[in-house]
Amino acid sequence: MASWITPTVLSLAMSFASVAAAAPLDRKQAGALKRIATDITNKEAKLADYGPGARLGQISERVEADLARQIAGIKAKLASLPADNTEVKAELAHLAALERALAAKVAARNQVTQAADAARAAREAIAMSPSFDADYASLRAMVDMFEHARWYELDHYHFDRWTDHEDNVAMAAWGKGWAATQADFARLRAIYAPLVDGPLLRAREAQRQLRMAEVVDHSAVAKLEAFRAAVAGFVQAAPGAVDADAKELAGLVAKAAAALDLPAVLDPQGRIQTLRNRLANVSAAYAPLVGAADRERVVHAAQAAEAQAAAAIAALTVAAIDAKRAPADLYTGRERTALVAFVTQAWATQFPGDAIVQVRIRATAFERTTAWVPDPSTGGQVKRDASRLPITVIVKGAAGEAYLYGAGIGRDHMAGDRLALDWVDRPAKGPAPTQRMRLANVDGGAR
Numbered sequence: 001m002a003s004w005i006t007p008t009v010l011s012l013a014m015s016f017a018s019v020a021a022a023a024p025l026d027r028k029q030a031g032a033l034k035r036i037a038t039d040i041t042n043k044e045a046k047l048a049d050y051g052p053g054a055r056l057g058q059i060s061e062r063v064e065a066d067l068a069r070q071i072a073g074i075k076a077k078l079a080s081l082p083a084d085n086t087e088v089k090a091e092l093a094h095l096a097a098l099e100r101a102l103a104a105k106v107a108a109r110n111q112v113t114q115a116a117d118a119a120r121a122a123r124e125a126i127a128m129s130p131s132f133d134a135d136y137a138s139l140r141a142m143v144d145m146f147e148h149a150r151w152y153e154l155d156h157y158h159f160d161r162w163t164d165h166e167d168n169v170a171m172a173a174w175g176k177g178w179a180a181t182q183a184d185f186a187r188l189r190a191i192y193a194p195l196v197d198g199p200l201l202r203a204r205e206a207q208r209q210l211r212m213a214e215v216v217d218h219s220a221v222a223k224l225e226a227f228r229a230a231v232a233g234f235v236q237a238a239p240g241a242v243d244a245d246a247k248e249l250a251g252l253v254a255k256a257a258a259a260l261d262l263p264a265v266l267d268p269q270g271r272i273q274t275l276r277n278r279l280a281n282v283s284a285a286y287a288p289l290v291g292a293a294d295r296e297r298v299v300h301a302a303q304a305a306e307a308q309a310a311a312a313i314a315a316l317t318v319a320a321i322d323a324k325r326a327p328a329d330l331y332t333g334r335e336r337t338a339l340v341a342f343v344t345q346a347w348a349t350q351f352p353g354d355a356i357v358q359v360r361i362r363a364t365a366f367e368r369t370t371a372w373v374p375d376p377s378t379g380g381q382v383k384r385d386a387s388r389l390p391i392t393v394i395v396k397g398a399a400g401e402a403y404l405y406g407a408g409i410g411r412d413h414m415a416g417d418r419l420a421l422d423w424v425d426r427p428a429k430g431p432a433p434t435q436r437m438r439l440a441n442v443d444g445g446a447r
Contacts, residue, residue, distance in 0.1 A: 058109045126195045127205040139215035146223035149230035159281045160274045175288035189216045238286040246305030249275040253312045262320040317433045324437035331361035346421040354395040362390045385413040402439040403431045
């Protein structure tokens, strides 16, 4: 360095250089910077519309790429301006803030996307679980059960039916497993609810997702709640219903016994048999739903009422059999002997084990019927001309009893007055009480 350049001179030279570098922008540069500042502000406003809860939602990759490209363009424009200029530095900082805001929005989006991807993967794993089919079958059976809440209403018809009616058998099983059913439904729903609460999965998983939705969605829960309410209502009402039915049954049986009205207690659709069924079915459905004390009281009440009714009906049956008489023998026509012989021979052929005591003809004459009826084989009409005579065949029974079987003699006038015998099918468990009488009383009937 030349000796004449003193430190003072050097300091002054550097100051002049600094002032020259920070000199104001010329008009063209100032205009360009102003446009750049406006562009950055506009990009900030656009970016503000994106993000969680913002007007346009999460920023998309397309918008991200557009903004990144635009920011790069702004950077290039700023690079052409004096970097040491205060105003240029301010816009560089402004642009850096925009870049950081964009990065924050992208990071937030990526975090949501990653969480969604993880949730979807978890739902897909649930959909493809090895136990899916078995769990679905279990849930399907439960929801099918929940759809029968109406069965717990005390006026439902199945309570009037036989104890082995399929509805009553099902209810007894439901009651025994009711606590376990509720626990199993809650457990399985907790496993599969995330599968159906989220968006639809891909094709294969989506099919399973939609199937499972049928049995764990809010409608399935509503069915469970309706079923639970029905069970609770039934548990509350059943004891009173059993007491009321027991009281009514005792009164009706006593009335039938006083009148020797055996059909009233034997009619399977009659009120007496209906009440007996109800006592058994209501108490059977109630028993597994309550504690031991309540169960014992209600079941005991039902059983005691049935035992009392059964004893009264047994006594009524004996009394009715003792009082039973054979039907009147009304036919006095000249062919009576031939008709009785025909019945005796035909009956022996069909029922060789029966010992006929008497044949009672219950009408004074044949009743003739002539009509044209459809012929399925030709599609036309065919004439029918026949007569019928009702009879009762009395055979020897067990333990000093006689059994009465209804039958009829038919005469076909279209076939040379050919005779035929028809009869009512016999019950598999033997003659009904209304068909039984004391053998000693047979001759005491009208003839």
